[in-house]
Amino acid sequence: MELSDVSADLTEVLFTEEQIHAKIAELCRAIEADYAGERVLLVGVLRGAVMVMADLARELKLHIDMDWMAVSSYGAGTQSSGVVRILKDLDSDLHGRKVLIVEDIIDSGLTLSWLKKNLQARGAESVEICALLRKPEAAKVQVDVKYIGFEIPNAFVVGYGLDYAEKYRNLRGIGVLAPHIYA
Numbered sequence: 181m182e183l184s185d186v187s188a189d190l191t192e193v194l195f196t197e198e199q200i201h202a203k204i205a206e207l208c209r210a211i212e213a214d215y216a217g218e219r220v221l222l223v224g225v226l227r228g229a230v231m232v233m234a235d236l237a238r239e240l241k242l243h244i245d246m247d248w249m250a251v252s253s254y255g256a257g258t259q260s261s262g263v264v265r266i267l268k269d270l271d272s273d274l275h276g277r278k279v280l281i282v283e284d285i286i287d288s289g290l291t292l293s294w295l296k297k298n299l300q301a302r303g304a305e306s307v308e309i310c311a312l313l314r315k316p317e318a319a320k321v322q323v324d325v326k327y328i329g330f331e332i333p334n335a336f337v338v339g340y341g342l343d344y345a346e347k348y349r350n351l352r353g354i355g356v357l358a359p360h361i362y363a
């Protein structure tokens with residue numbers, strides 16, 4: 181679905197499909213330089229990271245493995261509950277693996293700071309993070325994100341995997357959700 185198909189639900193277009201794909205390619209070149217000749221395990225965080233994972237994995241000129249985890253801290257609202265729950269765990273053994281967590285957004289930072297520690301404790305050789313979007317709130321939490329696509333303002337965004345009550349994940353671009361939708 182295009183951003184223009186739901187323009188009444190958005191106050192602003194942040195990134196078009198083309199801008200997102202250009203940024204993903206840029207991120208991939210940096211990842212390729214850092215992991216040249218290595219086999220990386222990409223860990224996608226369901227469900228938001230599905231689109232980033234699909235595009236990033238196809239753009240990367242590296243051999244990779246893909247695994248998925250589902251954690252949730254938001255439920256159906258727009259505020260993090262602060263409680264991270266594992267809804268689906270990884271299938272892979274992380275011992276000695278180079279792990280790259282793939283996320284759509286780092287907002288409060290609670291999900292990723294918790295997840296990075298959790299995966300490091302499983303014996304991975306390294307655990308790094310690639311997030312397409314980062315909000316200013318994330319600065320309050322000590323979490324080192326190696327690859328970041330875009331810094332965005334503190335607004336609730338949807339599209340390209342990001343939902344509001346499960347809607348809008350299938351938008352090709354990313355926009356700011358209009359307050360009348362969630363008020």
Ligand SMILES: O=P(O)(O)OC[C@H]1O[C@H](OP(=O)(O)OP(=O)(O)O)[C@H](O)[C@@H]1O
Pocket residue numbers: 225226227228229251252253254255260283284285286287288289290291292342343
């Ligand atoms: O930095 P934080 O404040 O922790 O927020 C970021 C997380 O919140 C969203 O996921 P959510 O828990 O809503 O589930 P979803 O991926 O299934 O949409 C988003 O996809 C990130 O995973």
Ligand SMILES: Nc1nc2[nH]cnc2c(=O)[nH]1
Pocket residue numbers: 254285287288335336337338339342343344
């Ligand atoms: N859809 C969506 N999910 C989020 N999770 C944390 N921040 C956000 C956001 O801005 N939009």
Ligand SMILES: [Mg+2]
Pocket residue numbers: 225226227228229
């Ligand atoms: Mg998520």
